[in-house]
Every structure is written in structure tokens, then in C-alpha cells.
Amino acid sequence: MGAAIPVMHYTGMAAASFTPSGMPADLSHAASISTLGTAGIAAVTFVVLGLALLTSWVDRRFAAQALERQEEKLQRSEGVFGGSAEAHAHRKLGLARSGRRRLASVRGMVPHLWLRSRKWPADF
Numbered sequence: 001m002g003a004a005i006p007v008m009h010y011t012g013m014a015a016a017s018f019t020p021s022g023m024p025a026d027l028s029h030a031a032s033i034s035t036l037g038t039a040g041i042a043a044v045t046f047v048v049l050g051l052a053l054l055t056s057w058v059d060r061r062f063a064a065q066a067l068e069r070q071e072e073k074l075q076r077s078e079g080v081f082g083g084s085a086e087a088h089a090h091r092k093l094g095l096a097r098s099g100r101r102r103l104a105s106v107r108g109m110v111p112h113l114w115l116r117s118r119k120w121p122a123d124f
Contacts, residue, residue, distance in 0.1 A: 033041075
């Protein structure tokens with residue numbers, strides 16, 4: 001799409017032909033713009049540009065606040081779990097293993113052999 005617009009423009013301009021005329025141009029239907037009109041166009045342009053900058057700044061501020069909230073949540077979770085997410089995963093794995101050992105002892109199996117064989121019951 002980026003190349004299509006200039007290619008179409010230059011193709012159209014190459015197809016156009018302009019011939020000089022000896023008659024002066026008829027400007028009776030041309031629109032004239034006063035100084036007030038020029039100032040109004042400039043003012044609207046700067047207002048639109050200002051609104052775009054303002055919304056960009058507000059969006060950046062909201063994104064920064066969201067990042068701060070995520071960091072606070074991460075710090076709280078690290079405080080609750082006592083370390084990094086990796087340490088939490090290791091503890092969770094350890095709890096799962098201890099749970100499997102308890103399940104194995106309830107079922108009358110030898111826990112260390114069952115854990116080493118890695119043959120888990122289908123209903124577990």
C-alpha cells in the first residue's frame with residue numbers, strides 16, 4: 001500500500017498533458033481566502049496537533065500506571081511466596097511430590113520406587 005499511492009500518482013501525472021494557453025486564466029469562480037480564514041485553518045491545525053499530543057501523553061501515563069501496578073503485584077507475590085517465581089515453582093513442585101508420596105503411602109505403595117518409575121496412575 002505504501003508504494004501503490006505514489007506509483008498511481010506518478011502514473012496519472014505521466015498520463016496528463018498540459019498545453020500552454022495564450023488566454024489569461026479565468027479566476028471568476030476561484031475561492032479567495034482572507035487572512036482570517038488562513039488564521040482559522042492554522043488554529044484548527046494546531047488544536048488537532050495539540051489534542052493528538054495530549055492523548056499520547058495521557059496514554060503513556062496510563063501505561064506507566066499499569067506497569068507500576070504490575071510491578072507492585074509481582075513484589076507482593078514475591079513477598080507472599082518468599083522469592084522469585086522460579087523459587088515458587090520449585091516449592092510447588094516439591095508440594096506436588098510430597099502429595100504424591102502421601103497418595104502412594106495411602107495406596108500401600110513404596111513411595112520412592114513409585115516416584116522413580118514415573119508411572120503415574122491414570123486417575124491421579
